[in-house]
Amino acid sequence: MGYNTVQLAYEGQVAILTLNRPEKRNAISFELIDDLLQALNEIAESNAIVLIVTGAGKAFCSGMDLDNLKGLLGRTAEQNLKDSQTMVNLFRAIYEFPKVTIAAVNGPAIAGGTGLALLCDFTIALPEAKFGYTEVRIGFVPAIVSTFLLRQVGEKQARDLLLTGRIFDAAEALRMGLINEVVSSANLMTRARELAAVLMANSAASLRATKKLLNDHARAEVDEQIEAAIRENAAIRSTADFREGITAFLDKRKPVWTGK
Secondary structure, three states, X not given: OOOOOEEEEEEOOEEEEEEOOHHHOOOEOHHHHHHHHHHHHHHHHOOOXXXXXXXXXXXXXXXXXXXXXXXXXXXXXXXXXXXXXXXXXXXXXXXXXXXXXXXXXXXXXXXXXXXXXXXXXXXXXXXXXXXEOOHHHHOOOOHHHHHHHHXXXXXXXXXXXXXXXXXXXXXXXXXXXXXXXXXXXXXXXXXXXXXXXXXXXXXXXXXXXXHHHHHHHHHHHHHHHHHHHHHHHHHHHHOHHHHHHHHHHHHOOOOOOOOX
C-alpha cells in the first residue's frame, strides 16, 4: 500500500515505519494520522515481529501541524469530540500494538510527538533529542497523554511535566524512566536493529501473549481515563484561552491569557 506521509519498509521480520514529512519536521497532520493508522494495520497483519518507528530528517515529530492547529479554531463541539477520538485512536494503536515496538528518536519529539515516541515498548534516543508536553503553553490540555504518562512515571513527575509544559532532554527522560537508552546519531538505527534481534530471539507467540497480557491488565483503567480525557480535550477548545493560545502561537507572539 502506498502512503503520502510515512514510509514503510520490511527487513525480514522487522518493520520500519518512518514519519516522512521532513520539510514539516514530521508534524502531525490529519493525513499523517490516517497513514499511520493504515500502516499499523498493515504491519499487524504482516509476519513482522518487531516494529521500529523513526522520523525522516532532523526531527522525530514536532507536534501538531500548524495548518491543522489553525483549523481547530471555530470547530463545533461534535467536530472537537471527533478530533479527540481520532488522536486517541492513534495513541492507543501504538500503546496496544500487538507486536513489539521500538521508537528510534532521531530528534525533537514534542507534544503529540512525545506521545508517539514514549508510548512504544522501547524508546531509544539521540542525546540531542528533546521532549515536552507543551499543551498548557498554548492554552490546550494534555488530557490524552496524561493517561499514559501517569502509568509511566507516577503522579509527582507527571504533574511537573504536564503543568510546566517544559522541554526536557534525553538524559532527563532516561533518568525518569521514560526512555530506555541514549545512543549516538551514528548508532541509532544500528542499536534499534540490535534490540529487534534480541527480541526476535524469543518466541514470537510468547511476545504476542505477553503484550496481550499487559494490555489486558491496563485496559479497564485506560478505558475509563480516556473517556474523561476525550471530554476534557474537546471542552478546552471552546475556551477563550485556547483561541488566544493558538492564535498567539501562529502569530509568534506571547499570549495574553484571560483565564476564560
